Amino acid sequence: MSHAEDTGGTPPARGYLDKNEGTGTLYGVGLGPGAPDLMTLRAARLIGAATVVAYPALAGAASLARSIAADLIAPGTREIVIDVAMTPERAPAQAAYDAGAVAIAAELAQGRDVVCLCAGDPFFYGSFMYLFARLSPRFVVEVVPGVTSVSAAAAGAGIPLVARDERLEVLPGTLPDAVLAERIGAADSVAILKLGRHLPRIRAVVAGLGLTGKATYVERVTLAGQVILPLADAPAVAPYFSMILIARGADPWL
Ligand SMILES: C[S@@+](CC[C@H](N)C(=O)[O-])C[C@H]1O[C@@H](n2cnc3c(N)ncnc32)[C@H](O)[C@@H]1O
Numbered sequence: 371m372s373h374a375e376d377t378g379g380t381p382p383a384r385g386y387l388d389k390n391e392g393t394g395t396l397y398g399v400g401l402g403p404g405a406p407d408l409m410t411l412r413a414a415r416l417i418g419a420a421t422v423v424a425y426p427a428l429a430g431a432a433s434l435a436r437s438i439a440a441d442l443i444a445p446g447t448r449e450i451v452i453d454v455a456m457t458p459e460r461a462p463a464q465a466a467y468d469a470g471a472v473a474i475a476a477e478l479a480q481g482r483d484v485v486c487l488c489a490g491d492p493f494f495y496g497s498f499m500y501l502f503a504r505l506s507p508r509f510v511v512e513v514v515p516g517v518t519s520v521s522a523a524a525a526g527a528g529i530p531l532v533a534r535d536e537r538l539e540v541l542p543g544t545l546p547d548a549v550l551a552e553r554i555g556a557a558d559s560v561a562i563l564k565l566g567r568h569l570p571r572i573r574a575v576v577a578g579l580g581l582t583g584k585a586t587y588v589e590r591v592t593l594a595g596q597v598i599l600p601l602a603d604a605p606a607v608a609p610y611f612s613m614i615l616i617a618r619g620a621d622p623w624l
Contacts, residue, residue: 398492399485400496401439408592422483425452425487429454452501492515495542495563522592544568587603590612
């Protein structure tokens with residue numbers, strides 16, 4: 371079967387494909403931000419047909435990716451769980467991706483395809499990148515894009531992000547205050563991800579720039595328990611799946 375037939379009719383991007391005949395294909399499948407009906411048809415088709423799925427789980431918690439795809443995973447599907455430690459040091463996470471890549475490679479080498487479940491888009495701060503780096507030199511890998519959490523947050527909050535020649539800055543909240551202040555200050559619109567324990571610090575940076583009134587807090591967008599509030603009214607503590615949007619671009623009517 372050709373890739374075009376395999377993935378529903380649209381030829382995939384070229385460049386890292388068509389290697390190693392006889393081994394399985396690794397699919398990095400974007401699932402969108404949380405609501406299962408924001409998944410692409412291609413992603414749903416691949417998950418429904420999978421005999422092996424792989425997914426990350428943060429620090430032993432339930433995997434968001436698996437929960438999004440749960441209704442599509444057939445009984446008896448083999449599941450490879452990649453337990454990723456949430457530490458500032460990279461070594462524990464790298465070890466987890468090394469081990470995950472070994473388990474996935476064993477399936478691919480036997481000629482079995484593996485569908486890796488990725489919340490949002492795989493190549494937008496997605497952990498699939500670490501598997502891609504380890505496995506794409508040896509195996510055929512195909513990436514299925516997904517709706518990012520930033521797109522979903524903008525849609526959910528009713529905040530158009532950028533128009534015409536405006537710029538969108540996407541920032542991890544883990545950056546130092548001075549870098550955040552400089553980048554936020556220079557941008558038209560901003561999405562700040564990975565809030566967690568950094569929220570109080572980020573709030574102070576946004577307030578220092580006089581932008582609190584233009585900032586919106588978005589938590590668990592499209593999921594049960596979604597919260598969308600002016601940043602001024604946001605809770606003191608943010609979970610991992612939350613972000614801040616700041617939109618101060620020009621009026622798109624202009
Ligand atoms: C490692 S990044 C993964 C991004 C993902 N690959 C994407 O395309 O959106 C994780 C960050 O994305 C944001 N995020 C992911 N899903 C979210 C959701 N449903 N609601 C709000 N923020 C979310 C949070 O800022 C979180 O800390």
